[in-house]
Amino acid sequence: MALLIDDSCINCDMCEPECPNQAITMGEEIYEIDSDLCTECVGHYDKPTCISVCPIDCIDPDPAHQESDDELLLRYHLITGKPI
Numbered sequence: 001m002a003l004l005i006d007d008s009c010i011n012c013d014m015c016e017p018e019c020p021n022q023a024i025t026m027g028e029e030i031y032e033i034d035s036d037l038c039t040e041c042v043g044h045y046d047k048p049t050c051i052s053v054c055p056i057d058c059i060d061p062d063p064a065h066q067e068s069d070d071e072l073l074l075r076y077h078l079i080t081g082k083p084i
């Protein structure tokens with residue numbers, strides 16, 4: 001599933017440059033994840049890299065966007081243009 005940044009985010013800027021899908025951008029008050037671009041890092045890494053770099057552990061699964069690994073892998077191929 002896509003991930004969600006909660007409102008305890010301290011805008012430390014650590015996660016945004018690390019996202020391989022450019023899914024993280026600054027929102028009105030805190031950083032946000034575009035659920036259409038987040039693959040939970042499937043296709044790129046073994047685990048979500050934004051969670052790894054976040055110093056306060058404020059990134060969690062988004063209950064509104066639950067997808068299987070196959071769906072996330074398909075999104076990875078659509079985003080990157082790499083053949084399946």
Ligand code: SF4
Binds near residue numbers: 023048049050
């Ligand atoms: S899980 Fe990966 S793809 Fe999704 S926002 Fe975090 S770094 Fe980006």
Ligand code: SF4
Binds near residue numbers: 012031054055
């Ligand atoms: S790494 Fe965590 S605290 Fe820092 S900007 Fe990203 S979500 Fe916010």
